[in-house]
Amino acid sequence: MLIEERLKELKDKINGIVPKGITVSQVEFEGPELVIYTDDPKAFAEQADLIKVLARDLRKRIVVRTNNLKDPETAVSEIKSVVTENAGITDIFFDADTGEVLIEAEKPGVVIGKNGATLREITKHIGWTPKVVRTPPIESSTIKQVRQYLRSVKDERKTFLRAIGRRIHRDIISKDQWARVTMLGCCREVGRAAFLLSTPESKVLIDCGEKPGSNNGTPYLYVSEIYPLTQLDAVVLTHAHLDHCAYIPLLYKYGFEGPVYCTPPTRDLSAMLQLDYLEVVRKENEKIPYTSNEVKTYVRHSIPLNYGNVTDIAPDIKLTFHNAGHILGSAVAHFHIGDGLYNVAFTGDFNYSKSRLFSPATTQFPRLEALFIESTYGGSNDVQPARREAEERLYQVIKTVIGRGGKVVIPAFAVGRSQEVMLALEEGIRLGKIPKTPIYLDGMIREATAIHTTYPEYLNNELRNQIFREGMNPFLAECFVQVDSPDFREKVISGDPCVVITTSGMLNGGPVMEYLKGCAPDAKNALVFVGYQAEGTFGRRIQKGWRELPIGGREMIRIELEIVTIDGFSGHSDRRELMNYVGHVQPRPEKIFTIHGDENKTIDLASSLYKRYHIETHSPLNLETYRMI
Numbered sequence: 063m064l065i066e067e068r069l070k071e072l073k074d075k076i077n078g079i080v081p082k083g084i085t086v087s088q089v090e091f092e093g094p095e096l097v098i099y100t101d102d103p104k105a106f107a108e109q110a111d112l113i114k115v116l117a118r119d120l121r122k123r124i125v126v127r128t129n130n131l132k133d134p135e136t137a138v139s140e141i142k143s144v145v146t147e148n149a150g151i152t153d154i155f156f157d158a159d160t161g162e163v164l165i166e167a168e169k170p171g172v173v174i175g176k177n178g179a180t181l182r183e184i185t186k187h188i189g190w191t192p193k194v195v196r197t198p199p200i201e202s203s204t205i206k207q208v209r210q211y212l213r214s215v216k217d218e219r220k221t222f223l224r225a226i227g228r229r230i231h232r233d234i235i236s237k238d239q240w241a242r243v244t245m246l247g248c249c250r251e252v253g254r255a256a257f258l259l260s261t262p263e264s265k266v267l268i269d270c271g272e273k274p275g276s277n278n279g280t281p282y283l284y285v286s287e288i289y290p291l292t293q294l295d296a297v298v299l300t301h302a303h304l305d306h307c308a309y310i311p312l313l314y315k316y317g318f319e320g321p322v323y324c325t326p327p328t329r330d331l332s333a334m335l336q337l338d339y340l341e342v343v344r345k346e347n348e349k350i351p352y353t354s355n356e357v358k359t360y361v362r363h364s365i366p367l368n369y370g371n372v373t374d375i376a377p378d379i380k381l382t383f384h385n386a387g388h389i390l391g392s393a394v395a396h397f398h399i400g401d402g403l404y405n406v407a408f409t410g411d412f413n414y415s416k417s418r419l420f421s422p423a424t425t426q427f428p429r430l431e432a433l434f435i436e437s438t439y440g441g442s443n444d445v446q447p448a449r450r451e452a453e454e455r456l457y458q459v460i461k462t463v464i465g466r467g468g469k470v471v472i473p474a475f476a477v478g479r480s481q482e483v484m485l486a487l488e489e490g491i492r493l494g495k496i497p498k499t500p501i502y503l504d505g506m507i508r509e510a511t512a513i514h515t516t517y518p519e520y521l522n523n524e525l526r527n528q529i530f531r532e533g534m535n536p537f538l539a540e541c542f543v544q545v546d547s548p549d550f551r552e553k554v555i556s557g558d559p560c561v562v563i564t565t566s567g568m569l570n571g572g573p574v575m576e577y578l579k580g581c582a583p584d585a586k587n588a589l590v591f592v593g594y595q596a597e598g599t600f601g602r603r604i605q606k607g608w609r610e611l612p613i614g615g616r617e618m619i620r621i622e623l624e625i626v627t628i629d630g631f632s633g634h635s636d637r638r639e640l641m642n643y644v645g646h647v648q649p650r651p652e653k654i655f656t657i658h659g660d661e662n663k664t665i666d667l668a669s670s671l672y673k674r675y676h677i678e679t680h681s682p683l684n685l686e687t688y689r690m691i
């Protein structure tokens with residue numbers, strides 16, 4: 063069926079569902095959404111459940127727009143008369159092409175109202191479809207740039223979304239029914255995550271990351287299964303860490319034109335980390351794989367999805383993201399293939415214990431036949447101490463080092479570990495468990511923190527309530543001091559005892575290298591590892607006991623400072639949690655693939671899961687393809 067005929071059929075169906083008197087003038091696909099144009103936005107808005115009924119009956123995500131739009135000036139005053147002042151509206155932007163009005167507010171909940179009542183009231187008055195975003199409580203240049211950029215390319219984006227919408231809803235041609243997964247990286251190793259899910263109709267790439275500690279460690283992107291990249295329907299990104307997203311912009315350089323699905327915080331964090339990654343590579347005098355232009359292209363092609371939204375991404379594939387508990391916006395990606403044919407989920411990196419920031423990863427799926435599970439801590443000895451114990455140990459180390467007049471340098475991923483450590487230290491100081499000392503933040507940490515406070519709905523309940531109900535934002539505590547210039551950094555390095563949290567987390571570049579150079583010769587100082595150190599990184603070498611290291615090519619530094627590793631801060635599930643997670647996953651999968659772990663760990667986890675649960679398990683190799691059905 064031609065797409066025009068399908069749209070006409072949908073329009074007739076919609077006219078059959080909506081009450082008499084409401085006219086539907088046009089329907090159009092835009093990305094995964096079905097847009098309904100009506101001349102009666104008021105009537106639509108008055109029927110609170112109508113959109114829900116349409117979404118259920120048509121099994122589509124529905125957006126309603128109108129051609130009867132009030133002029134923006136009148137609309138602004140009407141919005142302000144409907145929304146109470148305590149919403150703290152900071153910006154209102156009208157997009158005449160989509161009929162949407164973007165309202166940026168300090169308290170989006172007030173603009174939305176109970177069950178969306180205030181939003182419907184706005185639509186009734188002005189015709190424009192309101193969309194609400196939160197004003198970042200800590201200013202974030204990334205969020206500002208992403209929002210401004212998306213506004214500036216709205217025409218291109220609309221054309222893109224329409225083309226993608228038509229592509230998603232094309233006819234299913236093949237009579238065959240199969241699904242398979244090809245491993246393009248991240249098997250029996252940590253890093254360069256990339257998996258190709260293919261069916262007779264569609265191809266979807268899950269993640270496309272770098273391998274930390276290796277030069278240009280790309281996934282196997284040149285194999286015939288994935289070429290040409292124009293045939294790829296979509297990329298699905300589980301979370302913003304570079305070992306999952308660093309090479310997504312590269313795909314656009316080599317001809318990919320499709321969308322990247324991810325959660326809204328993942329879009330912002332990944333763009334920030336990709337730009338930072340280019341900076342780090344440039345400083346190391348290595349060849350940069352792509353430029354900031356390709357990062358922009360990626361942002362322009364991203365389609366943000368919140369947890370729980372079932373979304374068509376190809377004619378025979380539906381995607382739903384679920385909380386993964388690993389970092390802000392991290393998701394377990396669940397794929398429903400065919401009409402009930404097969405279901406496969408990729409955990410991405412996940413944490414099955416509650417952390418200071420996030421709830422544990424989801425275990426409930428509507429259906430599930432195959433599970434791809436990360437195995438970073440999958441070895442039988444990889445049992446991590448409880449978070450509380452880890453925090454107490456960190457407090458002890460800080461007390462000792464500060465007491466002897468030293469500095470504590472904590473290398474941490476800008477996203478995830480840094481915020482967990484910040485919250486632990488803020489509480490430590492508040493409760494008098496560690497001395498009142500400045501905690502310097504260097505690198506992208508403050509920016510990443512600002513993005514965290516922009517998306518509190520992705521944080522766990524306690525932290526969200528603390529920030530928004532009690533007005534106590536621990537990230538804003540006065541102990542945290544941003545290092546914003548090389549001069550200031552020099553002063554910190556030569557100054558009084560303090561704590562520094564800085565990037566990169568595995569000492570493969572970034573400001574941490576300056577702190578290491580400055581602090582390494584003095585045995586009073588300490589370098590404290592709180593995160594995973596991949597094979598081949600400086601971090602791993604130091605952990606292994608290397609005491610002389612070449613930094614920046616030639617210069618050798620002698621390591622005299624104390625080296626401490628504190629386990630238990632990880633954003634990953636440890637061995638016990640990985641085993642428990644599988645026991646709690648509902649429904650129970652038929653097959654499990656252990657990935658994203660060193661060789662012995664993926665094999666160990668696969669055999670232990672088989673022994674305990676009698677589920678078929680595999681520890682695949684890179685470049686292998688498994689038939690799911």
Ligand SMILES: [Zn+2]
Nearest residue numbers: 301303388411
């Ligand atoms: Zn990760």
